[in-house]
Amino acid sequence: MSRLSLVWSSLFRRKIRTLLTLLSVVVAFLLFGLLRSVADAFTVGVDIAGVDRLVVSPKYSIIDPLPIAHLNQIAAVSGVTAVTQAGWFGGIYQDRSKFFPKYPVDPRGYFELYPEYRIDPAQLDAFAATRIGAVAPKQLAEEFGWQIGDRIPIEADIWPKRGGDRNWEFELVGVYDAPTLEVQPVEFLFQYDYFDEARQYGTGGVGWFIVRVDDPAHSAEVARTIDALFENSPNATRTATEAEFAMQFANQVGDIGLMMTGILGAVFFTILLLTANTMAQALRERIPELAVMKTLGFTDVGVATLVLGEAMLLCLLGGMFGLCIAVALEHQIAIAIKGILPTFSISAGTLIMGALLAAGLGIAVGLVPALRARRLAIVDALRGH
């Protein structure tokens, strides 16, 4: 038997109680690992260098539209080899829970900018030729059982048709996928021209432009040039990487970092109370035992250390499991939220912070019982038996 195994045995004197407490610590640290990383993802600066695809969006609010007229000006910038537009349609298919992004696009332009998207050339031709044509990601079509030729009704929530009609209908003319990508595309695409003519207001506006640069080494310069072009117009732009653009989009929700900190604060306050209560209860139950250990020759500090060790072990164990589970889930989560938060990853900094937090929690929870154990007078404690 070692001191560690002694601490271990004492910790698990009430197996169920300890396991339940451990479980809540695990969950707290799992949340910590994930939410902290989400908050991180919003603050990570994305390096513009080294990418050949940029997104041009409105500088001040991504809800404002940009004029389609920007397209030609951007195309004329030296170093730009291709440019196309897209936008946010919103819209409800069946009900709000079945959400997927829907973009009005230029069929050929969009697929040219995204060569990793694979579509049958005949279907792309059909998409370009059919006014109400639409193409869907293969997975989405499979999920809803759509067949080529099906009419897909979408109810407008942002963009009604001229005359106030909210019911849009698109004809599925093709499906696409991205066999080389880990994360499959999710956007449902239809013709910008049709959308722009049919909508009630906002004609001539687009959500953002996607730009291809001839050489990744030029991307920073190209971005600067584009933004300078519109600097003093009412429609100033901000040119960034796709990752940064996605982050900006998600940040619309509010100050994510602050929200995460708030949630974590509440979680850890609860865990602190819960764990402290467990440790206090465990201490009360074994006052005579601690007195016996002192009788055997364990010093006051020695006994206090054992009690503190239990709290530390519980919190470190819970912290370790929680963070390990977070790391194990990291990949899956990163894939699942790549669309909105492409920079999600659990950093070493988060893990170190988690470990320190676990140790801090252990001390916070174990200190009072440890001090009580240290003060415990043998004779009084034995008499209480």
Next chain:
Amino acid sequence: MTAIVKLEGVTRTYVRGKEEIKVLDDIDLTIERGDFVALMGPSGSGKTTLLNLVGGIDQPTSGSVEVVGERLDRLSSKALAKWRAAHIGFVFQFYNLLPVLTAERNVELPLLLTKLKRAQRKANALTALKIVGLEDRANHKPGELSGGQQQRVAIARAIVADPDLLVCDEPTGDLDRSTADEILDLLELLNREHGKTIIMVTHDPKAASHARHTLQLDKGGLVAAAPA
């Protein structure tokens, strides 16, 4: 013979509210090395208090307590703890084993305070269990043992670090007659064969008859010291 316990003018008072209770009043006591002493007396006469002073888990209000050549009343709490680990084995009425540990680990517990290696600790714990006749119960937890068996484990724990003095507070107080006799035989064996000095508090005259000497405590003072 040399004295292993030497108390001079020992007084122990407790303050309860405004009242001061003198539990031990000017006690002088000498116990020789190798003796087996039974300490008797009515309830509340101060037997446990006296035993606690000898065992170094309590301090006198005044007077000197010298045990195994050390003035306990002059030691710090930390030094006392170290001294207890080296020189004293305790046996309580209610065994006071750690319920989460097996018999073997309970016995090994005091050895965590020594410099012994893990393997040696285990070997010594098993030897102690063998002496009390419980080597086959090494992996049982206290809850899986009878009262008599638990007390044997407690005795094994008390002797495992090879102390000079065993201090036993009503070790048979919670046991039936025949189990009590077995425990008393064991203590006698430890006294005769292993040379342990034993001080045992008991209410039971039959238990006291296993000792070499009996001391009577009444109202905080020693009233008689009769040879067995």
